[in-house]
Amino acid sequence: MSRSKIGTTEAVLIILTVIISHSILSLPRDLIVRTKSATILNIIFITIICTILALLIVKLFKKFGNADILDISEYLGGKLFKQIVGAIFIFYYMVSSAILLRNFCEALGLVYFQMTPIIFLILLFVIGSCISNRLGFNVSLKVNLLILPIALVSIVFIFIANFKSFDIQKIFPILGGGFKDTFVTGLLNISAFEGLKYLYFIPPYLKEPEKYKKISVLSAILTGTYLILCVSIILFIFPSFFTTNEIMPLYSAARYISFGNFLQRLESIFMMVWILSFISYLTIATKFAISIFQKMTNIKNTKEIINVFGLLTIAISMFPKNLAVSTFWETKIYSYFSIAIIFVFGISILILANIKKRKNL
Amino acid sequence: MKYTFKRIFVLTIIVLLLVAFSGSYKSLSIDKLAYVVAIGIDKSSSQGYNFSFQFTNVTSNSESGTAEKSPSIVNNVEANSIGSAINLMNSYIGKRINLSHCKVIVISEEVASEGISKHIYTLMNDTQIRPSANIVVSKCTAKYYIQNSKPILENLITKYYDIFDYSSNFTGYSSDATIGDFLNKLECDTCNPVAILGGMNTENISYPTDITENQSSSVKANESTISGKRGSENIGLAVFRDDKLVGELNALECLSYLNMTNKAKGFFITIPDPESENSYLDIYMSPTNPTKISIKITNGSPYIKVKCYFSGRIYSVDSNRQYLDEKKLEAISDICDSYLESAFSDYLYKTSKEFKADINEFGKYALSLFLTTNDFNNYNWNENYKNAFFDVKIDSIVESSILLTET
Numbered sequence: 177m178s179r180s181k182i183g184t185t186e187a188v189l190i191i192l193t194v195i196i197s198h199s200i201l202s203l204p205r206d207l208i209v210r211t212k213s214a215t216i217l218n219i220i221f222i223t224i225i226c227t228i229l230a231l232l233i234v235k236l237f238k239k240f241g242n243a244d245i246l247d248i249s250e251y252l253g254g255k256l257f258k259q260i261v262g263a264i265f266i267f268y269y270m271v272s273s274a275i276l277l278r279n280f281c282e283a284l285g286l287v288y289f290q291m292t293p294i295i296f297l298i299l300l301f302v303i304g305s306c307i308s309n310r311l312g313f314n315v316s317l318k319v320n321l322l323i324l325p326i327a328l329v330s331i332v333f334i335f336i337a338n339f340k341s342f343d344i345q346k347i348f349p350i351l352g353g354g355f356k357d358t359f360v361t362g363l364l365n366i367s368a369f370e371g372l373k374y375l376y377f378i379p380p381y382l383k384e385p386e387k388y389k390k391i392s393v394l395s396a397i398l399t400g401t402y403l404i405l406c407v408s409i410i411l412f413i414f415p416s417f418f419t420t421n422e423i424m425p426l427y428s429a430a431r432y433i434s435f436g437n438f439l440q441r442l443e444s445i446f447m448m449v450w451i452l453s454f455i456s457y458l459t460i461a462t463k464f465a466i467s468i469f470q471k472m473t474n475i476k477n478t479k480e481i482i483n484v485f486g487l488l489t490i491a492i493s494m495f496p497k498n499l500a501v502s503t504f505w506e507t508k509i510y511s512y513f514s515i516a517i518i519f520v521f522g523i524s525i526l527i528l529a530n531i532k533k534r535k536n537l
Numbered sequence: 538m539k540y541t542f543k544r545i546f547v548l549t550i551i552v553l554l555l556v557a558f559s560g561s562y563k564s565l566s567i568d569k570l571a572y573v574v575a576i577g578i579d580k581s582s583s584q585g586y587n588f589s590f591q592f593t594n595v596t597s598n599s600e601s602g603t604a605e606k607s608p609s610i611v612n613n614v615e616a617n618s619i620g621s622a623i624n625l626m627n628s629y630i631g632k633r634i635n636l637s638h639c640k641v642i643v644i645s646e647e648v649a650s651e652g653i654s655k656h657i658y659t660l661m662n663d664t665q666i667r668p669s670a671n672i673v674v675s676k677c678t679a680k681y682y683i684q685n686s687k688p689i690l691e692n693l694i695t696k697y698y699d700i701f702d703y704s705s706n707f708t709g710y711s712s713d714a715t716i717g718d719f720l721n722k723l724e725c726d727t728c729n730p731v732a733i734l735g736g737m738n739t740e741n742i743s744y745p746t747d748i749t750e751n752q753s754s755s756v757k758a759n760e761s762t763i764s765g766k767r768g769s770e771n772i773g774l775a776v777f778r779d780d781k782l783v784g785e786l787n788a789l790e791c792l793s794y795l796n797m798t799n800k801a802k803g804f805f806i807t808i809p810d811p812e813s814e815n816s817y818l819d820i821y822m823s824p825t826n827p828t829k830i831s832i833k834i835t836n837g838s839p840y841i842k843v844k845c846y847f848s849g850r851i852y853s854v855d856s857n858r859q860y861l862d863e864k865k866l867e868a869i870s871d872i873c874d875s876y877l878e879s880a881f882s883d884y885l886y887k888t889s890k891e892f893k894a895d896i897n898e899f900g901k902y903a904l905s906l907f908l909t910t911n912d913f914n915n916y917n918w919n920e921n922y923k924n925a926f927f928d929v930k931i932d933s934i935v936e937s938s939i940l941l942t943e944t
Contacts, residue, residue: 346901
């Protein structure tokens with residue numbers, strides 16, 4: 177992978193691509209089902225926790241200069257441990273992006289492309305991301321810088337346009353399912369902050385490494401703010417205790433938007449923006465998976481393996497038999513997977529490496 | 538050589554993708570689609586339903602130029618479900634039905650009384666049906682209602698369906714009840730859904746009805762004294778408890794509903810003239826502030842306080858009248874207050890005791906009284922609503938008449 181340098185804004189947007197792509201699918205609804213009317217309170221709570229965790233990650237990285245987690249794991253456990261950690265993160269990046277891709281394509285197929293086989297929809301995204309990766313990381317960063325703000329604006333627009341339909345009373349009962357559901361079991365909602373996984377790999381690529389702390393705090397806060405926006409849209413329009421499982425709640429909310437008789441049916445414009453932001457997400461995820469692989473294997477030129485990773489993405493995304501299986505992975509398994517890799521495994525490596533460094537000193 | 542190979546490869550991919558997506562494109566060609574503007578659901582003589590589809594002829598539709606009314610076509614089919622009905626109708630008309638311009642879903646009273654959740658969920662499961670499509674419960678058959686829904690001041694039936702709920706903004710005699718709202722309220726633990734009440738005007742009713750009410754505010758669809766070119770009319774609301782029809786609201790009750798839910802923009806009321814017996818004044822009222830609702834749980838029953846704020850203008854003017862006299866205006870305001878208090882109270886107790894359905898969404902105001910959803914679920918708002926007490930206060934200020942202040 178080329179040593180293109182990432183600016184502060186670009187780094188923050190890289191982390192936000194994950195939450196934007198996931199929120200288009202069932203993430204807001206999953207959060208609400210878990211914590212009911214106390215979801216907003218829960219998100220504020222987990223934003224504080226994630227900001228603290230992000231600061232902890234930054235502090236744990238301090239002693240290692242511009243190293244990433246692979247270098248630190250090599251320091252901790254040698255080359256073998258580095259390969260294991262690398263393999264785990266590649267597996268996580270590929271599986272998470274492929275499952276989200278599958279779910280997004282299924283939803284897209286149901287809404288707009290009922291006659292098109294799912295493989296063509298998946299190919300559309302994978303080919304787009306492979307071409308983008310071949311053009312270079314700089315290109316992906318610049319395109320991300322262009323598309324992500326538009327995607328963010330689209331969510332803000334849905335929020336504002338639906339404001340007249342909001343029922344603010346749906347924020348009550350204030351504790352939702354109870355104290356335990358909101359603050360204990362509700363901690364599972366921390367998986368929504370999976371964008372922080374990029375914090376482990378961006379330090380060597382930062383243009384201004386001294387801004388690493390600012391990037392991590394800003395990302396956590398912006399992710400929390402964005403989640404509050406998305407959840408508010410769903411919570412205040414649709415009944416808070418609803419049992420109907422809608423395939424894309426934000427898309428359903430966009431269908432309610434109309435301005436008189438002239439501006440109606442705007443959801444297709446939102447879908448177009450979300451498709452572009454999803455390709456951006458897939459590009460970034462594949463890029464980081466390839467860079468991890470390059471570090472593990474010391475390959476000089478990664479252009480040849482871009483297609484391999486593309487094919488891997490297609491294979492993993494075609495693995496679930498149908499929408500029910502891929503939705504099960506996304507709603508039930510994905511959150512535990514994310515928490516285990518990002519917040520438990522990653523932080524544990526950093527803590528152990530810091531302890532080892534202190535002992536050696 | 539490598540460059541040429543790359544170009545050929547990219548071109549092949551583009552062509553493959555175009556071919557892949559052309560399947561969907563071909564099937565969506567406008568000539569192969571039949572646009573449904575209204576769907577009707579009646580009970581059939583056999584076990585299933587009688588579905589009516591009102592089509593509009595796309596090629597003859599033109600807003601500009603032609604003064605001729607574009608005809609609509611109503612076809613019927615008996616089937617057990619909407620899906621089967623659509624399938625049969627597709628084979629009959631030789632085109633593919635497209636529901637993306639369906640504006641109205643009409644359900645007969647008989648079907649509504651048995652429960653309509655199956656139809657609502659099926660329709661909302663379709664990507665083509667818009668959440669903004671209106672839902673009407675008709676007192677006659679849905680087929681008859683649709684056949685008689687003819688535009689009289691518009692050229693296109695779609696234009697008529699677009700604006701037919703508009704009058705609720707300034708009369709309060711109907712409401713913009715949509716299928717999206719209906720589904721949300723069906724799923725909601727704190728409210729119950731409503732639908733527009735449709736029927737036929739007296740000129741077009743094929744069976745005699747006993748119209749005993751003289752007051753225009755007390756009429757409903759099928760009972761008004763309107764006679765006109767269009768047979769169908771929409772006055773009042775159909776009230777549902779869960780998915781079953783449990784009652785109807787007349788014009789004045791519908792107005793009360795709109796005020797409780799802050800949807801009323803302005804409406805007329807007719808009150809006794811304080812200056813002369815056997816004489817009435819028409820006042821145009823408009824809300825000045827949102828309705829204030831507060832709820833307490835007293836001895837396990839909800840105690841609901843409602844306060845509404847209006848400003849009024851005297852519309853009907855008689856001879857030898859002074860409409861800028863403060864005392865007279867105060868007297869008129871007091872009569873308005875007591876009239877509306879009585880009307881709103883009667884309406885609220887009707888929803889509580891007779892319908893046992895919280896269509897005013899008072900339940901959402903009660904949510905703040907509970908700490909957790911379990912506490913709220915244990916209280917069972919929908920069951921306790923029938924024990925509710927209401928305290929209605931109206932604060933209206935009749936300011937003057939409009940152009941003539943003295944005669």
